[in-house]
Amino acid sequence: MTADNWVPRRPKTVPDDKQAAQRALVDSILSGDGRASADQRAQAFNGGGPLRNLVENVIATPVQVTDGDFAAAKAAGFTDDQLFELVVCAAVGHSTRLYEAGLAALEEAI
Template sequence: MPAEDKKQVAHRALVDRVLTGQGAASPEDRARAFGNADGPAPLQALIGKVAMTPSQVTDADFAAAKAAGFSEDQLFELVVCAAVGQSTRQYEAGLAALAEGEAG
């Protein structure tokens, strides 16, 4: 198996685990975080920052999401989903650019 294939298999396994593995956060919340899709306002503020501007995440973002009823375990899982989702989009864009370069 070529190295790229092993990397893609490992990546798919990671994505599958964060989206469908056991956890404190619901699979629906994990999928929304992974896709940086709309969710409850305090949570979406945190997830959006994790995905797009992680250096701007503050303790206040976590406090607001926690005050909205999310546990620390749920927030940890959702932050991981958001980060993996954003990195997946970047990874897939990179693979597409490489494929386009090889075809052209």
């Protein structure tokens, strides 16, 4: 198949396996058991919460997150387990927004 005869497929209206897996991941990190509260995880997923600066750094410039960022969060009373969960929530939330924007762009383009 060459680029000349490639025909894009219309995204399915029924979720495919990748969409179902992505939804299951989001469900698990937001609703599953955790050391951080469900509210804190939801806030981090949406880019905010009590660790807004850390969360925004994880989303915008993850390579610039430092040990000092984590030390400040720990000084505010967060445990290593909570920090891990909240960083994962922030990263998955950001990737979910990108994924959904990509799917919407595909839908518009086709």
